Amino acid sequence: MAETSIKVPEGGAKITIQNGRLNVPDNPIIPFIEGDGTGPDIWRASVRVLDAAVAKAYGGKRQIHWMEVFAGEKANNLLGTWLPDATVDACRDYLVSIKGPLTTPVGGGIRSLNVALRQMLDLFVCLRPVRWFKGVPSPVRMPEKVDMVIFRENTEDIYAGIEYAAGSDAAQKLLDFIQANDPKAFDKIRFGTKAKAEGWQKALEGIGSPARDVGVNVGIGIKPVSYLGTERLVHSAIAYAIQNKRKSVTIVHKGNIMKYTEGAFRNWGYEVAEKFFGDKVYTWEQWERTKAADGEAAANAEQKAALAAGKVLIKDSIADITLQQVLTRPDEFDVIATLNLNGDYLSDALAAQVGGIGIAPGGNINGVTGHAVFEATHGTAPKYANLDKVNPGSVVLSGEMMLRYMGWTEAADAIIRGMDAAIAGKRVTYDFARLMEGATEIKCSEFADEVIKGM
Numbered sequence: 001m002a003e004t005s006i007k008v009p010e011g012g013a014k015i016t017i018q019n020g021r022l023n024v025p026d027n028p029i030i031p032f033i034e035g036d037g038t039g040p041d042i043w044r045a046s047v048r049v050l051d052a053a054v055a056k057a058y059g060g061k062r063q064i065h066w067m068e069v070f071a072g073e074k075a076n077n078l079l080g081t082w083l084p085d086a087t088v089d090a091c092r093d094y095l096v097s098i099k100g101p102l103t104t105p106v107g108g109g110i111r112s113l114n115v116a117l118r119q120m121l122d123l124f125v126c127l128r129p130v131r132w133f134k135g136v137p138s139p140v141r142m143p144e145k146v147d148m149v150i151f152r153e154n155t156e157d158i159y160a161g162i163e164y165a166a167g168s169d170a171a172q173k174l175l176d177f178i179q180a181n182d183p184k185a186f187d188k189i190r191f192g193t194k195a196k197a198e199g200w201q202k203a204l205e206g207i208g209s210p211a212r213d214v215g216v217n218v219g220i221g222i223k224p225v226s227y228l229g230t231e232r233l234v235h236s237a238i239a240y241a242i243q244n245k246r247k248s249v250t251i252v253h254k255g256n257i258m259k260y261t262e263g264a265f266r267n268w269g270y271e272v273a274e275k276f277f278g279d280k281v282y283t284w285e286q287w288e289r290t291k292a293a294d295g296e297a298a299a300n301a302e303q304k305a306a307l308a309a310g311k312v313l314i315k316d317s318i319a320d321i322t323l324q325q326v327l328t329r330p331d332e333f334d335v336i337a338t339l340n341l342n343g344d345y346l347s348d349a350l351a352a353q354v355g356g357i358g359i360a361p362g363g364n365i366n367g368v369t370g371h372a373v374f375e376a377t378h379g380t381a382p383k384y385a386n387l388d389k390v391n392p393g394s395v396v397l398s399g400e401m402m403l404r405y406m407g408w409t410e411a412a413d414a415i416i417r418g419m420d421a422a423i424a425g426k427r428v429t430y431d432f433a434r435l436m437e438g439a440t441e442i443k444c445s446e447f448a449d450e451v452i453k454g455m
Protein backbone atom coordinates (compact mmCIF):
# COMPACT_ATOMS: atom_id res chain seq x y z
CA MET A 1 0.00 0.00 0.00
CA ALA A 2 1.43 3.36 -0.99
CA GLU A 3 1.81 6.29 1.37
CA THR A 4 -1.25 8.45 1.73
CA SER A 5 0.65 11.59 2.59
CA ILE A 6 3.99 13.13 1.84
CA LYS A 7 6.87 11.90 4.00
CA VAL A 8 9.79 14.29 4.08
CA PRO A 9 12.95 12.14 3.86
CA GLU A 10 15.33 12.44 6.77
CA GLY A 11 18.79 13.79 6.16
CA GLY A 12 17.87 15.86 3.12
CA ALA A 13 17.87 19.61 2.60
CA LYS A 14 15.99 22.02 0.34
CA ILE A 15 17.29 23.47 -2.89
CA THR A 16 16.96 27.25 -2.63
CA ILE A 17 17.51 30.22 -4.89
CA GLN A 18 19.32 33.45 -4.13
CA ASN A 19 19.85 36.36 -6.51
CA GLY A 20 18.72 34.18 -9.37
CA ARG A 21 21.23 31.39 -8.60
CA LEU A 22 20.24 27.93 -7.42
CA ASN A 23 21.75 26.80 -4.17
CA VAL A 24 21.96 23.01 -4.35
CA PRO A 25 23.05 21.16 -1.20
CA ASP A 26 24.86 17.81 -1.50
CA ASN A 27 21.74 16.09 -0.08
CA PRO A 28 18.84 17.77 -1.94
CA ILE A 29 15.27 16.66 -1.37
CA ILE A 30 13.62 16.21 -4.76
CA PRO A 31 9.88 15.57 -5.02
CA PHE A 32 8.82 13.04 -7.64
CA ILE A 33 5.46 12.04 -9.10
CA GLU A 34 5.49 8.45 -10.29
CA GLY A 35 2.80 9.01 -12.93
CA ASP A 36 -0.06 6.97 -14.38
CA GLY A 37 -0.05 4.05 -16.82
CA THR A 38 3.55 3.14 -17.62
CA GLY A 39 4.72 5.82 -15.15
CA PRO A 40 5.50 3.44 -12.24
CA ASP A 41 7.52 1.01 -14.41
CA ILE A 42 9.46 3.89 -15.92
CA TRP A 43 10.05 5.63 -12.61
CA ARG A 44 11.35 2.47 -10.90
CA ALA A 45 13.88 2.06 -13.72
CA SER A 46 14.80 5.74 -13.99
CA VAL A 47 15.40 6.43 -10.32
CA ARG A 48 17.98 3.64 -10.24
CA VAL A 49 19.78 5.23 -13.18
CA LEU A 50 19.74 8.69 -11.59
CA ASP A 51 21.01 7.39 -8.24
CA ALA A 52 23.72 5.35 -9.97
CA ALA A 53 24.86 8.37 -11.98
CA VAL A 54 25.13 10.50 -8.85
CA ALA A 55 26.98 7.72 -6.99
CA LYS A 56 29.34 7.19 -9.93
CA ALA A 57 30.07 10.91 -10.27
CA TYR A 58 30.46 11.84 -6.60
CA GLY A 59 31.29 8.57 -4.81
CA GLY A 60 28.79 9.09 -1.98
CA LYS A 61 29.59 12.78 -1.38
CA ARG A 62 26.30 13.73 -2.98
CA GLN A 63 22.96 11.94 -2.87
CA ILE A 64 19.43 12.82 -3.88
CA HIS A 65 16.80 12.31 -1.17
CA TRP A 66 13.68 11.41 -3.12
CA MET A 67 10.29 12.47 -1.76
CA GLU A 68 7.20 10.96 -3.32
CA VAL A 69 4.35 13.38 -3.95
CA PHE A 70 1.03 12.34 -5.39
CA ALA A 71 -0.93 13.29 -8.48
CA GLY A 72 -3.21 11.62 -11.00
CA GLU A 73 -4.84 8.25 -10.47
CA LYS A 74 -2.66 7.36 -7.48
CA ALA A 75 -3.60 10.62 -5.72
CA ASN A 76 -7.25 10.13 -6.56
CA ASN A 77 -7.22 6.58 -5.21
CA LEU A 78 -5.36 7.48 -2.05
CA LEU A 79 -6.59 10.96 -1.28
CA GLY A 80 -9.72 11.48 -3.37
CA THR A 81 -8.25 14.33 -5.37
CA TRP A 82 -6.31 14.37 -8.64
CA LEU A 83 -3.85 17.11 -7.79
CA PRO A 84 -3.53 17.66 -4.03
CA ASP A 85 -2.50 21.14 -2.86
CA ALA A 86 0.30 19.46 -0.91
CA THR A 87 1.82 18.24 -4.18
CA VAL A 88 1.80 21.66 -5.78
CA ASP A 89 3.14 23.18 -2.54
CA ALA A 90 5.96 20.63 -2.41
CA CYS A 91 6.99 21.35 -6.00
CA ARG A 92 6.91 25.04 -5.12
CA ASP A 93 8.82 24.73 -1.81
CA TYR A 94 11.50 22.34 -3.03
CA LEU A 95 11.98 24.20 -6.36
CA VAL A 96 13.14 21.28 -8.52
CA SER A 97 11.05 18.17 -9.12
CA ILE A 98 10.46 15.41 -11.63
CA LYS A 99 7.32 13.66 -12.74
CA GLY A 100 6.01 10.77 -14.79
CA PRO A 101 3.15 11.17 -17.27
CA LEU A 102 -0.39 11.78 -16.06
CA THR A 103 -3.60 10.78 -17.83
CA THR A 104 -5.94 13.39 -19.27
CA PRO A 105 -9.35 12.22 -20.51
CA VAL A 106 -10.38 13.34 -24.01
CA GLY A 107 -13.50 15.43 -24.63
CA GLY A 108 -14.59 15.83 -21.00
CA GLY A 109 -13.62 15.00 -17.41
CA ILE A 110 -10.78 16.63 -15.52
CA ARG A 111 -8.53 19.12 -17.28
CA SER A 112 -4.87 18.23 -17.76
CA LEU A 113 -2.99 17.95 -14.46
CA ASN A 114 0.23 18.40 -16.40
CA VAL A 115 -0.92 21.71 -17.78
CA ALA A 116 -2.34 22.71 -14.37
CA LEU A 117 1.01 22.12 -12.66
CA ARG A 118 2.82 24.19 -15.31
CA GLN A 119 0.35 27.01 -14.89
CA MET A 120 0.18 26.95 -11.09
CA LEU A 121 3.97 27.14 -10.82
CA ASP A 122 4.16 29.53 -13.79
CA LEU A 123 6.69 27.28 -15.55
CA PHE A 124 6.66 29.36 -18.69
CA VAL A 125 9.30 27.50 -20.70
CA CYS A 126 8.74 23.95 -21.84
CA LEU A 127 12.25 23.03 -22.91
CA ARG A 128 12.48 20.01 -25.16
CA PRO A 129 15.87 19.24 -26.70
CA VAL A 130 15.80 16.88 -29.66
CA ARG A 131 19.10 15.17 -30.46
CA TRP A 132 20.10 11.88 -31.97
CA PHE A 133 22.06 9.19 -30.12
CA LYS A 134 24.40 7.24 -32.39
CA GLY A 135 22.84 3.94 -33.40
CA VAL A 136 19.23 4.81 -32.56
CA PRO A 137 16.90 3.67 -35.37
CA SER A 138 15.32 6.57 -37.23
CA PRO A 139 12.90 6.91 -40.16
CA VAL A 140 15.03 9.71 -41.68
CA ARG A 141 18.21 9.28 -43.70
CA MET A 142 20.44 11.60 -41.73
CA PRO A 143 19.20 11.76 -38.14
CA GLU A 144 22.60 13.11 -37.07
CA LYS A 145 21.52 16.41 -38.61
CA VAL A 146 18.68 16.72 -36.11
CA ASP A 147 19.87 18.81 -33.20
CA MET A 148 17.13 21.19 -32.16
CA VAL A 149 15.98 22.70 -28.91
CA ILE A 150 12.32 23.57 -28.62
CA PHE A 151 11.23 26.42 -26.37
CA ARG A 152 7.49 25.92 -26.11
CA GLU A 153 5.48 28.65 -24.38
CA ASN A 154 3.85 26.83 -21.50
CA THR A 155 1.25 29.09 -19.88
CA GLU A 156 -0.89 30.69 -22.60
CA ASP A 157 -2.53 29.89 -25.94
CA ILE A 158 -5.53 27.59 -26.05
CA TYR A 159 -3.91 25.62 -23.19
CA ALA A 160 -5.24 28.29 -20.82
CA GLY A 161 -8.29 26.05 -21.04
CA ILE A 162 -10.90 28.75 -21.58
CA GLU A 163 -13.47 26.75 -23.47
CA TYR A 164 -17.23 26.65 -23.44
CA ALA A 165 -19.17 23.57 -24.45
CA ALA A 166 -21.54 23.71 -27.42
CA GLY A 167 -25.06 24.42 -26.26
CA SER A 168 -23.98 25.83 -22.87
CA ASP A 169 -25.24 29.15 -21.55
CA ALA A 170 -21.70 30.50 -21.51
CA ALA A 171 -21.11 29.62 -25.18
CA GLN A 172 -24.42 31.26 -26.11
CA LYS A 173 -23.53 34.39 -24.11
CA LEU A 174 -20.24 34.65 -25.97
CA LEU A 175 -22.00 34.19 -29.31
CA ASP A 176 -24.48 36.90 -28.33
CA PHE A 177 -21.62 39.19 -27.31
CA ILE A 178 -19.82 38.73 -30.62
CA GLN A 179 -23.05 39.23 -32.55
CA ALA A 180 -23.78 42.47 -30.69
CA ASN A 181 -20.25 43.88 -30.83
CA ASP A 182 -18.82 42.60 -34.10
CA PRO A 183 -21.65 41.46 -36.38
CA LYS A 184 -19.28 41.01 -39.36
CA ALA A 185 -17.12 38.59 -37.40
CA PHE A 186 -20.17 36.84 -36.03
CA ASP A 187 -21.31 36.22 -39.57
CA LYS A 188 -18.19 34.11 -40.10
CA ILE A 189 -19.21 31.63 -37.43
CA ARG A 190 -20.54 29.12 -39.90
CA PHE A 191 -23.31 27.66 -37.76
CA GLY A 192 -23.66 30.45 -35.20
CA THR A 193 -27.44 30.92 -35.54
CA LYS A 194 -30.40 28.56 -35.61
CA ALA A 195 -31.30 29.86 -39.08
CA LYS A 196 -27.87 28.90 -40.46
CA ALA A 197 -28.00 25.48 -38.82
CA GLU A 198 -31.47 24.85 -40.19
CA GLY A 199 -30.43 26.07 -43.65
CA TRP A 200 -27.75 23.37 -43.79
CA GLN A 201 -30.19 20.78 -42.43
CA LYS A 202 -32.65 21.66 -45.22
CA ALA A 203 -29.87 21.18 -47.79
CA LEU A 204 -29.18 17.73 -46.34
CA GLU A 205 -32.85 16.86 -46.48
CA GLY A 206 -32.74 17.92 -50.13
CA ILE A 207 -30.36 15.03 -50.83
CA GLY A 208 -32.42 12.53 -48.85
CA SER A 209 -31.26 12.91 -45.22
CA PRO A 210 -33.97 12.41 -42.59
CA ALA A 211 -35.49 15.48 -40.95
CA ARG A 212 -34.20 16.38 -37.44
CA ASP A 213 -34.32 19.30 -35.09
CA VAL A 214 -30.97 21.10 -35.12
CA GLY A 215 -30.01 23.96 -32.84
CA VAL A 216 -26.98 26.15 -32.31
CA ASN A 217 -24.20 23.80 -31.25
CA VAL A 218 -20.94 25.72 -31.33
CA GLY A 219 -18.18 25.13 -28.80
CA ILE A 220 -15.95 28.13 -28.27
CA GLY A 221 -12.30 28.25 -27.20
CA ILE A 222 -10.27 31.34 -26.40
CA LYS A 223 -6.61 31.75 -27.27
CA PRO A 224 -4.83 34.32 -25.11
CA VAL A 225 -1.35 35.36 -26.27
CA SER A 226 0.25 38.31 -24.50
CA TYR A 227 3.30 40.51 -25.03
CA LEU A 228 4.79 39.56 -21.66
CA GLY A 229 4.13 35.86 -22.21
CA THR A 230 5.92 36.13 -25.55
CA GLU A 231 8.73 38.29 -24.19
CA ARG A 232 9.72 35.88 -21.44
CA LEU A 233 9.61 32.83 -23.71
CA VAL A 234 11.50 34.37 -26.62
CA HIS A 235 13.98 36.05 -24.29
CA SER A 236 14.76 32.65 -22.73
CA ALA A 237 15.18 31.04 -26.15
CA ILE A 238 17.55 33.72 -27.45
CA ALA A 239 19.55 33.87 -24.22
CA TYR A 240 19.94 30.08 -24.42
CA ALA A 241 21.03 30.28 -28.06
CA ILE A 242 23.67 32.90 -27.27
CA GLN A 243 24.94 31.08 -24.20
CA ASN A 244 25.16 27.75 -25.99
CA LYS A 245 26.61 29.17 -29.20
CA ARG A 246 23.69 27.99 -31.31
CA LYS A 247 23.39 29.36 -34.83
CA SER A 248 19.76 30.46 -35.02
CA VAL A 249 16.43 30.89 -33.29
CA THR A 250 13.38 30.24 -35.45
CA ILE A 251 10.10 31.76 -34.29
CA VAL A 252 7.45 29.27 -35.35
CA HIS A 253 3.89 30.60 -35.67
CA LYS A 254 0.72 30.48 -37.72
CA GLY A 255 0.57 34.26 -37.93
CA ASN A 256 -0.81 34.36 -41.45
CA ILE A 257 -4.12 33.03 -40.13
CA MET A 258 -4.16 34.01 -36.44
CA LYS A 259 -2.83 37.51 -36.86
CA TYR A 260 -3.29 38.96 -33.39
CA THR A 261 -2.17 35.91 -31.45
CA GLU A 262 0.37 33.91 -33.48
CA GLY A 263 1.20 36.88 -35.74
CA ALA A 264 1.71 39.08 -32.70
CA PHE A 265 3.97 36.37 -31.20
CA ARG A 266 6.13 36.61 -34.31
CA ASN A 267 6.26 40.40 -34.33
CA TRP A 268 6.93 40.64 -30.60
CA GLY A 269 9.56 37.93 -30.97
CA TYR A 270 11.55 40.09 -33.36
CA GLU A 271 10.99 43.11 -31.11
CA VAL A 272 12.39 41.22 -28.12
CA ALA A 273 15.38 40.07 -30.18
CA GLU A 274 16.32 43.58 -31.25
CA LYS A 275 15.44 45.29 -27.96
CA PHE A 276 17.29 42.95 -25.59
CA PHE A 277 19.96 41.35 -27.77
CA GLY A 278 20.60 43.96 -30.51
CA ASP A 279 24.37 43.52 -30.68
CA LYS A 280 24.32 39.72 -30.44
CA VAL A 281 21.72 38.81 -33.05
CA TYR A 282 20.84 39.49 -36.66
CA THR A 283 17.14 39.36 -37.51
CA TRP A 284 15.23 38.78 -40.73
CA GLU A 285 13.44 42.04 -39.92
CA GLN A 286 16.80 43.83 -40.10
CA TRP A 287 17.42 42.11 -43.42
CA GLU A 288 14.04 43.37 -44.71
CA ARG A 289 14.80 46.94 -43.65
CA THR A 290 18.23 46.92 -45.30
CA LYS A 291 16.76 45.38 -48.43
CA ALA A 292 14.10 48.12 -48.60
CA ALA A 293 16.72 50.83 -48.11
CA ASP A 294 19.74 49.50 -50.01
CA GLY A 295 18.67 46.44 -52.00
CA GLU A 296 18.88 42.68 -51.59
CA ALA A 297 22.61 42.35 -52.22
CA ALA A 298 23.36 44.79 -49.40
CA ALA A 299 20.98 42.94 -47.07
CA ASN A 300 22.63 39.60 -47.91
CA ALA A 301 26.08 41.03 -47.34
CA GLU A 302 24.99 42.48 -44.01
CA GLN A 303 23.55 39.14 -42.87
CA LYS A 304 26.64 37.24 -43.98
CA ALA A 305 28.93 39.59 -42.07
CA ALA A 306 26.76 39.41 -38.95
CA LEU A 307 26.73 35.60 -38.94
CA ALA A 308 30.47 35.45 -39.64
CA ALA A 309 30.91 37.65 -36.55
CA GLY A 310 29.09 34.98 -34.50
CA LYS A 311 25.72 36.67 -34.20
CA VAL A 312 22.68 34.45 -33.77
CA LEU A 313 20.25 34.55 -36.70
CA ILE A 314 16.67 35.28 -35.64
CA LYS A 315 14.19 34.13 -38.27
CA ASP A 316 10.62 32.94 -38.45
CA SER A 317 8.69 30.19 -40.14
CA ILE A 318 5.00 29.41 -40.49
CA ALA A 319 4.03 26.30 -38.56
CA ASP A 320 2.74 24.12 -41.42
CA ILE A 321 5.80 24.43 -43.63
CA THR A 322 8.00 24.12 -40.55
CA LEU A 323 6.65 20.61 -39.99
CA GLN A 324 7.81 19.71 -43.50
CA GLN A 325 11.15 21.48 -43.35
CA VAL A 326 12.26 20.05 -40.02
CA LEU A 327 12.11 16.73 -41.88
CA THR A 328 13.58 17.75 -45.21
CA ARG A 329 16.13 20.36 -44.07
CA PRO A 330 16.74 19.68 -40.38
CA ASP A 331 20.12 21.41 -40.34
CA GLU A 332 18.38 24.75 -41.00
CA PHE A 333 16.70 24.54 -37.58
CA ASP A 334 18.47 24.99 -34.29
CA VAL A 335 16.64 26.66 -31.38
CA ILE A 336 12.88 26.94 -31.95
CA ALA A 337 10.67 29.41 -30.06
CA THR A 338 6.99 28.72 -30.42
CA LEU A 339 3.54 28.88 -28.90
CA ASN A 340 2.04 26.19 -26.71
CA LEU A 341 0.07 24.11 -29.22
CA ASN A 342 2.63 24.35 -32.02
CA GLY A 343 5.28 23.27 -29.52
CA ASP A 344 3.20 20.27 -28.48
CA TYR A 345 2.86 19.07 -32.09
CA LEU A 346 6.46 19.88 -33.00
CA SER A 347 7.98 18.08 -30.05
CA ASP A 348 6.30 14.75 -30.82
CA ALA A 349 7.00 15.10 -34.57
CA LEU A 350 10.66 15.89 -34.01
CA ALA A 351 11.05 13.09 -31.47
CA ALA A 352 10.13 10.66 -34.25
CA GLN A 353 13.20 11.70 -36.21
CA VAL A 354 15.60 10.70 -33.45
CA GLY A 355 14.09 7.39 -32.40
CA GLY A 356 10.68 8.28 -31.07
CA ILE A 357 8.92 9.51 -28.04
CA GLY A 358 10.60 6.85 -25.89
CA ILE A 359 13.73 8.98 -25.55
CA ALA A 360 12.31 12.52 -25.76
CA PRO A 361 13.02 14.44 -22.54
CA GLY A 362 11.79 17.78 -21.28
CA GLY A 363 11.73 20.34 -18.54
CA ASN A 364 9.15 22.91 -17.50
CA ILE A 365 11.08 25.85 -16.16
CA ASN A 366 10.61 29.32 -14.70
CA GLY A 367 14.07 30.80 -15.10
CA VAL A 368 13.22 33.70 -12.79
CA THR A 369 11.91 31.89 -9.71
CA GLY A 370 14.01 28.79 -10.39
CA HIS A 371 11.00 26.46 -10.24
CA ALA A 372 11.36 23.49 -12.54
CA VAL A 373 9.47 20.25 -13.12
CA PHE A 374 11.22 17.80 -15.41
CA GLU A 375 9.15 15.30 -17.36
CA ALA A 376 9.17 13.17 -20.49
CA THR A 377 7.51 14.39 -23.68
CA HIS A 378 5.43 11.22 -23.94
CA GLY A 379 2.22 10.27 -22.14
CA THR A 380 1.09 7.31 -20.07
CA ALA A 381 1.03 4.74 -22.94
CA PRO A 382 -1.63 2.84 -20.96
CA LYS A 383 -1.63 -0.31 -23.10
CA TYR A 384 1.88 -1.06 -21.84
CA ALA A 385 1.19 -0.32 -18.16
CA ASN A 386 2.80 -2.77 -15.68
CA LEU A 387 4.47 -4.83 -18.41
CA ASP A 388 7.98 -3.52 -17.63
CA LYS A 389 8.25 -2.98 -21.35
CA VAL A 390 8.52 0.64 -22.48
CA ASN A 391 11.61 2.74 -22.93
CA PRO A 392 12.54 4.61 -19.75
CA GLY A 393 14.88 6.84 -21.81
CA SER A 394 12.66 9.92 -21.80
CA VAL A 395 12.44 10.09 -18.02
CA VAL A 396 16.10 9.10 -17.64
CA LEU A 397 17.09 11.94 -19.98
CA SER A 398 14.66 14.32 -18.26
CA GLY A 399 16.57 13.43 -15.10
CA GLU A 400 19.79 14.15 -16.96
CA MET A 401 18.42 17.62 -17.79
CA MET A 402 17.46 18.04 -14.15
CA LEU A 403 20.96 17.15 -12.94
CA ARG A 404 22.46 19.64 -15.41
CA TYR A 405 19.98 22.27 -14.22
CA MET A 406 21.19 21.60 -10.65
CA GLY A 407 24.80 22.02 -11.77
CA TRP A 408 25.58 18.31 -11.25
CA THR A 409 27.13 18.04 -14.69
CA GLU A 410 29.38 15.06 -13.89
CA ALA A 411 26.32 12.96 -13.02
CA ALA A 412 24.49 14.20 -16.11
CA ASP A 413 27.51 13.27 -18.24
CA ALA A 414 27.51 9.78 -16.70
CA ILE A 415 23.91 9.31 -17.90
CA ILE A 416 24.81 10.32 -21.44
CA ARG A 417 27.73 7.87 -21.40
CA GLY A 418 25.40 5.16 -20.12
CA MET A 419 22.77 5.82 -22.78
CA ASP A 420 25.42 5.83 -25.53
CA ALA A 421 26.82 2.51 -24.31
CA ALA A 422 23.42 0.85 -23.87
CA ILE A 423 22.36 1.79 -27.40
CA ALA A 424 25.71 0.77 -28.87
CA GLY A 425 25.29 -2.64 -27.18
CA LYS A 426 21.96 -3.08 -29.04
CA ARG A 427 20.20 -4.39 -25.95
CA VAL A 428 17.21 -2.11 -26.06
CA THR A 429 13.48 -1.84 -25.33
CA TYR A 430 10.82 -2.92 -27.85
CA ASP A 431 10.50 0.47 -29.55
CA PHE A 432 14.14 0.48 -30.64
CA ALA A 433 14.41 -3.30 -31.08
CA ARG A 434 11.62 -3.39 -33.66
CA LEU A 435 13.54 -0.97 -35.88
CA MET A 436 17.15 -1.88 -35.13
CA GLU A 437 18.94 -4.63 -37.00
CA GLY A 438 20.54 -7.26 -34.77
CA ALA A 439 19.08 -5.86 -31.56
CA THR A 440 17.92 -7.87 -28.54
CA GLU A 441 14.67 -6.71 -26.96
CA ILE A 442 14.99 -6.26 -23.22
CA LYS A 443 12.68 -4.95 -20.52
CA CYS A 444 12.36 -1.42 -19.24
CA SER A 445 14.19 -2.39 -16.02
CA GLU A 446 16.89 -4.27 -17.95
CA PHE A 447 17.53 -1.25 -20.14
CA ALA A 448 18.13 0.75 -16.97
CA ASP A 449 20.69 -1.93 -15.96
CA GLU A 450 22.44 -1.51 -19.33
CA VAL A 451 22.60 2.27 -18.91
CA ILE A 452 24.04 1.87 -15.40
CA LYS A 453 26.62 -0.65 -16.66
CA GLY A 454 27.63 1.73 -19.43
CA MET A 455 28.34 4.70 -17.18
Ligand SMILES: NC(=O)C1=CN([C@@H]2O[C@H](COP(=O)(O)OP(=O)(O)OC[C@H]3O[C@@H](n4cnc5c(N)ncnc54)[C@H](OP(=O)(O)O)[C@@H]3O)[C@@H](O)[C@H]2O)C=CC1
Residues within 6 Å of the ligand: 038, 100, 101, 102, 103, 104, 105, 114, 356, 357, 358, 359, 375, 376, 377, 378, 379, 380, 381, 382, 390, 391, 392, 393, 394, 431
Ligand atom coordinates in the same frame (compact mmCIF):
# COMPACT_ATOMS: atom_id res chain seq x y z
N1 LIG B 1 3.09 15.23 -19.90
C1 LIG B 1 2.24 14.24 -19.77
O1 LIG B 1 2.02 13.71 -18.68
C2 LIG B 1 1.54 13.73 -20.99
C3 LIG B 1 0.39 13.01 -20.81
N2 LIG B 1 -0.28 12.52 -21.90
C4 LIG B 1 -1.47 11.71 -21.63
O2 LIG B 1 -1.13 10.33 -21.80
C5 LIG B 1 -2.28 9.58 -22.18
C6 LIG B 1 -1.99 8.69 -23.39
O3 LIG B 1 -1.72 9.53 -24.50
P1 LIG B 1 -1.30 9.00 -25.94
O4 LIG B 1 -1.78 9.97 -26.91
O5 LIG B 1 -1.63 7.57 -26.08
O6 LIG B 1 0.29 9.20 -26.00
P2 LIG B 1 1.47 8.39 -25.31
O7 LIG B 1 2.68 9.25 -25.45
O8 LIG B 1 1.12 7.96 -23.95
O9 LIG B 1 1.63 7.07 -26.18
C7 LIG B 1 1.56 7.03 -27.57
C8 LIG B 1 2.50 6.00 -28.14
O10 LIG B 1 3.83 6.47 -28.00
C9 LIG B 1 4.71 5.39 -27.77
N3 LIG B 1 5.30 5.57 -26.46
C10 LIG B 1 4.88 6.36 -25.43
N4 LIG B 1 5.70 6.28 -24.40
C11 LIG B 1 6.68 5.42 -24.74
C12 LIG B 1 7.83 4.91 -24.09
N5 LIG B 1 8.16 5.29 -22.85
N6 LIG B 1 8.60 4.03 -24.76
C13 LIG B 1 8.30 3.66 -26.00
N7 LIG B 1 7.23 4.09 -26.68
C14 LIG B 1 6.43 4.96 -26.05
C15 LIG B 1 3.86 4.13 -27.87
O11 LIG B 1 3.86 3.81 -29.26
P3 LIG B 1 3.69 2.33 -29.89
O12 LIG B 1 2.35 1.85 -29.47
O13 LIG B 1 3.82 2.58 -31.34
O14 LIG B 1 4.78 1.49 -29.39
C16 LIG B 1 2.51 4.65 -27.43
O15 LIG B 1 1.45 3.83 -27.82
C17 LIG B 1 -3.38 10.62 -22.44
O16 LIG B 1 -4.20 10.65 -21.31
C18 LIG B 1 -2.63 11.93 -22.60
O17 LIG B 1 -3.39 13.04 -22.26
C19 LIG B 1 0.19 12.70 -23.18
C20 LIG B 1 1.34 13.41 -23.39
C21 LIG B 1 2.10 14.01 -22.32
Ligand SMILES: O=C(O)CCC(=O)C(=O)O
Residues within 6 Å of the ligand: 102, 103, 104, 112, 113, 114, 115, 344, 377, 379
Ligand atom coordinates in the same frame (compact mmCIF):
# COMPACT_ATOMS: atom_id res chain seq x y z
O1 LIG C 1 -1.46 16.95 -20.38
C1 LIG C 1 -1.64 16.09 -21.24
O2 LIG C 1 -2.37 15.12 -21.06
C2 LIG C 1 -0.93 16.19 -22.54
C3 LIG C 1 0.29 17.05 -22.45
C4 LIG C 1 1.13 16.94 -23.65
O3 LIG C 1 0.79 16.45 -24.68
C5 LIG C 1 2.50 17.45 -23.55
O4 LIG C 1 2.91 17.93 -22.50
O5 LIG C 1 3.22 17.38 -24.54
Ligand SMILES: [Mg+2]
Residues within 6 Å of the ligand: 344, 345, 348, 377
Ligand atom coordinates in the same frame (compact mmCIF):
# COMPACT_ATOMS: atom_id res chain seq x y z
MG1 LIG D 1 2.33 16.44 -26.17
